Amino acid sequence: MKGKVNTSIKDLKLVKERHEAIIDVAISLFQKKGFHQTTTREIAQHAGFSIGTLYEYIRKKEDVLLLVYDSIEQKVYSPLQALMKKGIYTKRKLITIIDTYFQLMDQVQEEVIILYQELKSVSDEMRYQILQKERGLVKMLSNVIKQVNEKQLTDEKIDLIANNILVQGHMWCFRRWNLHKQYTRTQFTNLQKELLQEQLFT
Amino acid sequence: MKGKVNTSIKDLKLVKERHEAIIDVAISLFQKKGFHQTTTREIAQHAGFSIGTLYEYIRKKEDVLLLVYDSIEQKVYSPLQALMKKGIYTKRKLITIIDTYFQLMDQVQEEVIILYQELKSVSDEMRYQILQKERGLVKMLSNVIKQVNEKQLTDEKIDLIANNILVQGHMWCFRRWNLHKQYTRTQFTNLQKELLQEQLFT
Amino acid sequence: MKGKVNTSIKDLKLVKERHEAIIDVAISLFQKKGFHQTTTREIAQHAGFSIGTLYEYIRKKEDVLLLVYDSIEQKVYSPLQALMKKGIYTKRKLITIIDTYFQLMDQVQEEVIILYQELKSVSDEMRYQILQKERGLVKMLSNVIKQVNEKQLTDEKIDLIANNILVQGHMWCFRRWNLHKQYTRTQFTNLQKELLQEQLFT
Amino acid sequence: MKGKVNTSIKDLKLVKERHEAIIDVAISLFQKKGFHQTTTREIAQHAGFSIGTLYEYIRKKEDVLLLVYDSIEQKVYSPLQALMKKGIYTKRKLITIIDTYFQLMDQVQEEVIILYQELKSVSDEMRYQILQKERGLVKMLSNVIKQVNEKQLTDEKIDLIANNILVQGHMWCFRRWNLHKQYTRTQFTNLQKELLQEQLFT
DNA sequence: CATGAATGAGGGTTCATTCAT
DNA sequence: AATGAATGAACCCTCATTCAT
Numbered sequence: 001m002k003g004k005v006n007t008s009i010k011d012l013k014l015v016k017e018r019h020e021a022i023i024d025v026a027i028s029l030f031q032k033k034g035f036h037q038t039t040t041r042e043i044a045q046h047a048g049f050s051i052g053t054l055y056e057y058i059r060k061k062e063d064v065l066l067l068v069y070d071s072i073e074q075k076v077y078s079p080l081q082a083l084m085k086k087g088i089y090t091k092r093k094l095i096t097i098i099d100t101y102f103q104l105m106d107q108v109q110e111e112v113i114i115l116y117q118e119l120k121s122v123s124d125e126m127r128y129q130i131l132q133k134e135r136g137l138v139k140m141l142s143n144v145i146k147q148v149n150e151k152q153l154t155d156e157k158i159d160l161i162a163n164n165i166l167v168q169g170h171m172w173c174f175r176r177w178n179l180h181k182q183y184t185r186t187q188f189t190n191l192q193k194e195l196l197q198e199q200l201f202t
Numbered sequence: 203m204k205g206k207v208n209t210s211i212k213d214l215k216l217v218k219e220r221h222e223a224i225i226d227v228a229i230s231l232f233q234k235k236g237f238h239q240t241t242t243r244e245i246a247q248h249a250g251f252s253i254g255t256l257y258e259y260i261r262k263k264e265d266v267l268l269l270v271y272d273s274i275e276q277k278v279y280s281p282l283q284a285l286m287k288k289g290i291y292t293k294r295k296l297i298t299i300i301d302t303y304f305q306l307m308d309q310v311q312e313e314v315i316i317l318y319q320e321l322k323s324v325s326d327e328m329r330y331q332i333l334q335k336e337r338g339l340v341k342m343l344s345n346v347i348k349q350v351n352e353k354q355l356t357d358e359k360i361d362l363i364a365n366n367i368l369v370q371g372h373m374w375c376f377r378r379w380n381l382h383k384q385y386t387r388t389q390f391t392n393l394q395k396e397l398l399q400e401q402l403f404t
Numbered sequence: 405m406k407g408k409v410n411t412s413i414k415d416l417k418l419v420k421e422r423h424e425a426i427i428d429v430a431i432s433l434f435q436k437k438g439f440h441q442t443t444t445r446e447i448a449q450h451a452g453f454s455i456g457t458l459y460e461y462i463r464k465k466e467d468v469l470l471l472v473y474d475s476i477e478q479k480v481y482s483p484l485q486a487l488m489k490k491g492i493y494t495k496r497k498l499i500t501i502i503d504t505y506f507q508l509m510d511q512v513q514e515e516v517i518i519l520y521q522e523l524k525s526v527s528d529e530m531r532y533q534i535l536q537k538e539r540g541l542v543k544m545l546s547n548v549i550k551q552v553n554e555k556q557l558t559d560e561k562i563d564l565i566a567n568n569i570l571v572q573g574h575m576w577c578f579r580r581w582n583l584h585k586q587y588t589r590t591q592f593t594n595l596q597k598e599l600l601q602e603q604l605f606t
Numbered sequence: 607m608k609g610k611v612n613t614s615i616k617d618l619k620l621v622k623e624r625h626e627a628i629i630d631v632a633i634s635l636f637q638k639k640g641f642h643q644t645t646t647r648e649i650a651q652h653a654g655f656s657i658g659t660l661y662e663y664i665r666k667k668e669d670v671l672l673l674v675y676d677s678i679e680q681k682v683y684s685p686l687q688a689l690m691k692k693g694i695y696t697k698r699k700l701i702t703i704i705d706t707y708f709q710l711m712d713q714v715q716e717e718v719i720i721l722y723q724e725l726k727s728v729s730d731e732m733r734y735q736i737l738q739k740e741r742g743l744v745k746m747l748s749n750v751i752k753q754v755n756e757k758q759l760t761d762e763k764i765d766l767i768a769n770n771i772l773v774q775g776h777m778w779c780f781r782r783w784n785l786h787k788q789y790t791r792t793q794f795t796n797l798q799k800e801l802l803q804e805q806l807f808t
Numbered sequence: 809c810a811t812g813a814a815t816g817a818g819g820g821t822t823c824a825t826t827c828a829t
Numbered sequence: 830a831a832t833g834a835a836t837g838a839a840c841c842c843t844c845a846t847t848c849a850t
Contacts, residue, residue: 009809034322036238040845052811052848061845116376117319120236131379138380159384160393167373168366174318175365177333178340182361191362199397211834242820254823254836263820413830438726440642444824456827456832465824520780521723524640535783542784563788564797571777572770578722579769581737582744586765595766603801615813646841658815661842815847822840829832 005063005070009056018057021047023071026064031110035065035118065114065122069130072111076104077133084140089147091201095193097144098165102189105169112173138162150201161199168192206328207265207272211258220259223249225273228266233312237267237320267316267324271332274313278306279335286342291349293403297395299346300367304391307371314375340364352403363401370394409467409474413460422461425451427475430468435514439469439522469518469526473534476515480508481537488544493551495605499597501548502569506593509573516577542566554605565603572596610732611669611676615662624663627653629677632670637716641671641724671720671728675736678717682710683739690746695753697807701799703750704771708795711775718779744768756807767805774798 009015025046029038040061044054058064083097105112119127141162142155149158172179172188179188209217227248231240242263246256260266285302289295307314321329344357344364351360374381374390381390413419429450433442444465448458462468487501509516523531545566546559553562576583576592583592613621631652635644646667650660664670689706693699711718725733748761748768755764778785778794785794 011809014809037322039843050811051846052813053809055846056809117322120239120319135380156384156389157393157397160390161397163373163377163381164366164370164397167369167377171365171369175369178337179365182358187358188362191359195359195363195366195401198400212832213834216834241818252836253821254838255834257821258834261821415830418830440640441726443822454832455825456834457830459825460830521726524643524723539784560788560793561797561801564794565801567777567781567785568770568774568801571773571781575769575773579773582741583769586762591762592766595763599763599767599770599805602804616811617813620813645839656815657842658817658844659813662813665842667841811848811850813847813849815845817844819843820841823838824836826834826836827832828834 005057005066006059007057015057018047018049018053019067022054022057022064023067026068027071027110027114030065030068030114030118035114035121040064062122062126065118066126068111068114069122069126072108072115073133075108075111077137079104080137081140084144089144091148091150094144094148094200097141098193098196099189101165101169102172102185102192105172106185109173109176112170116170116174134166137166141165145200148200153200161196165192165196206268208261209259217259220249220251220255221269224256224259224266225269228270229273229312229316232267232270232316232320237316237323242266264324267320268328270313270316271324271328274310274317275335277310277313279339281306282339283342286346291346293350293352296346296350296402299343300395300398301391303367303371304374304387304394307374308387311375311378314372318372318376336368339368343367347402350402355402363398367394367398409461409470410463411461419461422451422453422457423471426458426461426468427471430472431475431514431518434469434472434518434522439518439525444468466526466530469522470530472515472518473526473530476512476519477537479512479515481541483508484541485544488548493548495552495554498548498552498604501545502597502600503593505569505573506576506589506596509576510589513577513580516574520574520578538570541570545569549604552604557604565600569596569600611663611672612665613663621663624653624655624659625673628660628663628670629673632674633716633720636671636674636720636724641720641727646670668728671724672732674717674720675728675732678714678721679739681714681717683743685710686743687746690750695750697754697756700750700754700806703747704799704802705795707771707775708778708791708798711778712791715779715782718776722776722780740772743772747771751806754806759806767802771798771802 005019007015009018022043025043026038029042029046040054041051043064044051047054058067080097080101083100087093115130119130122130138159139162142159145158145162146155153161172185183191207221211217211220224245227245228240231244231248242256243253245266246253249256260269282299282303285299317332321332324332340361341364344361347360347364348357355363374387385393409423411419413422426447429447430442433446433450444458445455447468448455451458462471484501484505487504491497519534523534526534542563543566546563549562549566550559557565576589587595611625615621615624628649631649632644635648635652646660647657649670650657653660664673686703686707689703721736725736728736744765748765751764751768752761759767778791789797
């Protein structure tokens with residue numbers, strides 16, 4: 001997924017700088033109006049450079065979405081993978097993972113919403129990769145749970161719980177019109193953890 | 203929300219007929235390509251009439267989305283409201299409600315996905331109404347749970363469970379690329395119900 | 405010009421009735437929004453019958469304009485021609501003609517405005533005929549003046565005065581946003597007549 | 607009225623250039639076929655650029671009309687206002703003003719015809735402004751006449767004469783199918799001046 | 809590297825006109 | 830005679846993308 005967005009610019013530092021600007025602007029604009037309603041001109045303008053310059057750093061409008069997805073990957077998937085891959089799996093560790101995940105979701109709310117809404121706007125291959133990433137996450141989380149499976153839950157049930165946890169993280173983003181009124185992030189996280197513990201542990 | 207889509211056609215039966223055709227086509231096309239990628243011409247063509255005729259039955263492209271939402275309302279919200287409003291609330295009844303809800307979600311998968319993806323494409327007022335509907339559903343479900351609250355769960359926790367249940371229904375739709383491979387609807391429903399019972403009942 | 409608007413209806417009385425309805429509606433609508441902004445549907449609707457029925461009494465939208473022009477002809481040109489053709493020409497008679505003309509213009513204000521604004525929307529041949537009518541009027545008025553030419557004005561000057569008079573009549577219509585505030589029709593007519601007399605008579 | 611037509615182009619010189627091209631083309635096309643019959647594509651094509659480029663220099667089709675009106679203002683109203691505002695008012699000066707006015711009208715014939723025919727196609731506010739401009743002109747001309755009022759004509763009569771003069775200027779444009787055959791501009795002007803002098807002076 | 813003017817395919821929408829009932 | 834549903838050509842306008850400067 002990394003490096004999918006080619007540019008004609010050689011100065012890599014500049015590329016990174018500009019890409020970050022584009023991502024910031026794009027997230028805020030896509031969030032407000034959606035991908036299709038946002039014009040490339042708007043993106044360029046808000047990012048502080050000309051439309052011509054924008055196209056020095058992307059090839060097609062879709063690339064802007066890819067940049068946003070790249071950014072989610074870096075902010076969410078990579079840290080989570082890193083966290084889940086190392087160390088021994090204990091109840092405590094599982095709780096930490098869930099905690100971290102919810103915290104990360106809180107940080108990338110806008111991106112998650114965009115992910116949910118604009119997945120269709122992306123090329124088939126890209127979409128497949130994004131879903132693969134998500135599948136990987138489910139599997140990893142599932143594995144962690146399976147290793148601390150006190151109650152001898154079936155694999156089926158554990159997989160479902162893993163899915164539920166991930167969706168609960170997303171839900172904090174896409175249902176914020178409802179949830180953020182009633183709960184702080186910590187409240188939300190703690191309640192969900194309590195509820196999960198009743199399913200997971202005796 | 204009902205009747206928001208005006209027409210220049212006088213024959214009401216015909217209007218209903220055509221609207222249904224439009225909804226069917228729209229769901230399948232929006233599902234495949236999204237609202238913005240789908241042209242009005244395509245909708246007309248697939249529905250079997252000309253672009254001119256399409257515009258005899260809608261006023262603007264957005265109206266097609268409204269038709270789809272109307273349809274969800276009729277298929278989901280109305281039945282659920284009816285179900286939840288009458289009768290006494292027992293554990294058994296709660297289970298029935300959840301069952302029914304999951305079953306309904308299974309029937310309107312495409313619509314739910316569209317709802318998630320195209321909410322942004324709708325006018326502010328419309329969007330508010332749709333979210334209001336959803337808020338109402340949360341509240342209703344919450345109330346039912348509160349009436350069979352064996353474990354003396356706090357209101358906060360119950361509200362969260364209600365949200366979780368509703369999102370689990372949606373999840374069956376928007377995560378089908380993952381879930382439908384592993385579970386049949388009945389399996390999914392039963393597992394979720396089992397998991398919920400551990401949270402709700404002793 | 406007469407009878408240019410063919411219909412598929414045999415009942416001539418009905419045709420006349422419907423045509424009059426169409427003319428009334430058209431004048432009011434064209435006046436308000438112009439020919440092109442007015443749709444045939446609107447005309448039919450305001451006239452109290454269906455679009456299908458409208459097209460039983462006209463062949464094309466342009467026909468509606470022709471009907472309006474026919475109506476002007478009947479209300480203005482015919483009476484004026486009749487008046488100017490008969491009798492002997494005296495100062496008194498000239499004054500009467502001018503008086504009558506201004507009075508007629510007052511009665512067909514809307515039609516005149518439409519004439520000025522929509523002449524371009526009419527077929528070349530039709531436009532030619534309308535201008536011919538107007539040329540005829542100039543010539544007739546010119547002739548009358550020439551017969552009471554006390555001051556031995558040149559033909560050139562008399563022709564110009566004739567044109568001026570006719571335009572002054574139109575002006576009462578198309579400059580009413582200015583003139584009708586300041587003058588009643590009688591005041592306007594009398595002042596113009598006074599001014600003309602200084603040009604025509606010693 | 608000035609500067610009402612916004613642009614997304616930054617190079618002001620280019621904007622002026624293109625606007626002039628648009629005005630030229632528009633006058634000729636509107637003249638031939640009217641505003642509504644003329645398509646934006648035709649305008650672009652005749653102006654020598656693409657439809658996309660046209661829309662870089664206007665926002666809506668109506669803007670093309672505004673450009674034409676702006677142009678009339680610059681060519682007619684501004685010079686006339688300048689002329690009338692300065693200097694002492696004498697018979698001679700009045701004659702000069704009338705002369706200039708008729709000369710200007712001769713130069714903007716097409717524009718005047720468009721003004722007469724497409725006033726309805728313009729937004730209410732714009733129309734009001736255009737009529738205000740015309741009212742201002744009447745008042746100015748009226749004032750000049752009042753200052754050289756040898757014959758002690760009433761204000762009412764003078765106002766009417768002012769209106770007549772202005773309309774006579776327009777008439778040279780919109781009745782050219784008749785007048786230009788019979789008179790050169792100088793003849794027309796001189797005759798009208800002679801006629802006016804009989805009304806104004808002893 | 810940066811700019812922004814130019815392009816034109818393509819989309820939403822309208823509306824005069826027809827024709828089966 | 831009357832109706833009104835159906836049609837589709839045609840119009841306005843947008844916007845991603847290019848390229849000369």
